[in-house]
Amino acid sequence: MQNFSFYNPTNIVFGEGQLRELDNLVPKNAKVLVTYGGGSAKSTGLLDKVKSELVKSNREVLEFAGIPANPKLEVLIKAIELVREEKIDFLLAVGGGSVIDGTKFICVAACADEFVGRERELMNFGFNPVPVDRAIPFGTILTLPATGSEMNNGAVITDGKDKLPVFSTQAFPKFSILDPTITYTLPAKQVANGIVDSFIHTVEQYITFPAEGRFQDRTAEGILQTLIEIGKKTYENPEDYDSRANLVWCSTMALNGLIGAGVPQDWATHMLGHEITALTGIDHARTLAVVQPANWRIRKEQKKEKLLQYAERVWGITEGSEDARIEKAILKTEEFFHSLDIPTKLSDYNLGEELIEKVLVSLGNHGMTALSEHGDVTLDVSREILEAAI
C-alpha cells in the first residue's frame, strides 16, 4: 500500500427529515447566503423549508440563484462580489454538484484577496491546491447524488471555454445534509447520471494496478456491486427509500477520499470527459460512459490484473481466456449503463473525428498530456481512446 494522508472533516447528517438539524448546524449568529441553481430548489419547495429552518434563530438570510449546471465563472464572480459587499459569513449550497462546486469556489475566491479581479487564475492550479489559507465556511444540502462534492474538497469550474478542476484544503463543507427523499424530485435522467458518475469515480480509483490496498479494493467492489444492485431499481422507482438511500451513500463514499487513499488513481476518463462537456455541453456522467469502456479496451494491458479482478469479483466472470474475461466485463459494464438509458458511444451523439481533434487541442492547452495512474496517456493515447469510443 502507498503512503497517504487522509483528512476529511465534513459532518454528514444522513436520513429522512434531517433538514430539521439545519438550525443546529449553521452558526447561530451567521449572516447566511443560500446558493442554488436554475430553479428546482424553489419549485420543489425545498428552498422555503430551508429558509424557515434558518430563521428559527433569527439569522439574516440572503439568496443567490442561478448557478448553472457546469458552474460558470462569470456567474460565480457576481456571488463573490455579493459575499464581499454584504460581509456574508456562512454559505449554504442547496443543490447538486454544480451548485456545491460553485459555492466552494465562491467561498475560496472571496477570501483570496490577491486574486481580486483575477479569479480566473484560481482555475490554473490543476491538481495542486490553490494557495489560500482561509475560506468562508459553508454547508450543503445535497439534492443530487453523483459527484461526492458534498464530502470532498474539489470543484470543477468552467469559464465558458475551459472546464477545469480546482482544489483547496479549505473547500471541505462543514456539514452536508443527505436526505434521500430530497432527491425524489430528480428527473430520471439525472438519477441515471448520478449512478454512472458514482460508478466511474469508483473505477478511476480501483481499476489501475495492484497495490495491496485490500480494504480499498473490497470497499470499491462493494460500492460497484451496490450500484449494480440498486441502480435500475432507484432509476425506475424513485421513491423506494432504501434503494435511493444506498445510492446517496455510495455516491458520497465513492469520492470522499476513502477508497483512493494509498492506491494508484487514474482520472484520465474524467479529464477527457471534461473536455467533451466543455466542447459539447453533454452531461458530465454521459461523457464518462462513452470514454471509460474505450479507455479500458485501449489500456487493457496496463490494467490487466485489476480488470480481471473486476471481472471476477464484481461480475462473477471466471471462465474463458484473460482477454475474453476482460471484454465480457467491459460489455457487462456497457449493458449496465444502457439499462439506465445511457449511451456508450460518441456516435450515439452524432460525434466523431471532428470532435476528437478539438478535444486533443484542449487537452494539449491544459497540459493534460501525461494522464492516468502511469502518466502514460499522452495525446496519442488519448486519440486512440477517443477513436475507440466512436
Ligand code: NZQ
Ligand atoms: O439547476 P437546477 O434547477 O437546480 O436543476 C438541476 C440541474 O439542472 C437539477 N437538479 C438537481 N437536484 C434536483 C434537480 N432537479 C430536480 N430535483 C432535484 N432534487 O439537476 C441538474 C443537474 O445538476 P448538477 O448539479 O449539474 O449535476 P451533478 O450533481 O451531476 O453535478 C455535475 C457537475 O459536477 C462536476 C461535474 O463536472 C459537473 O460540473 N463534478 C464535480 C466533482 C467534485 N466536486 O468532486 C467530481 C465529478 O467528477 C464532477 O466532475
Ligand code: ZN
Ligand atoms: Zn465525475
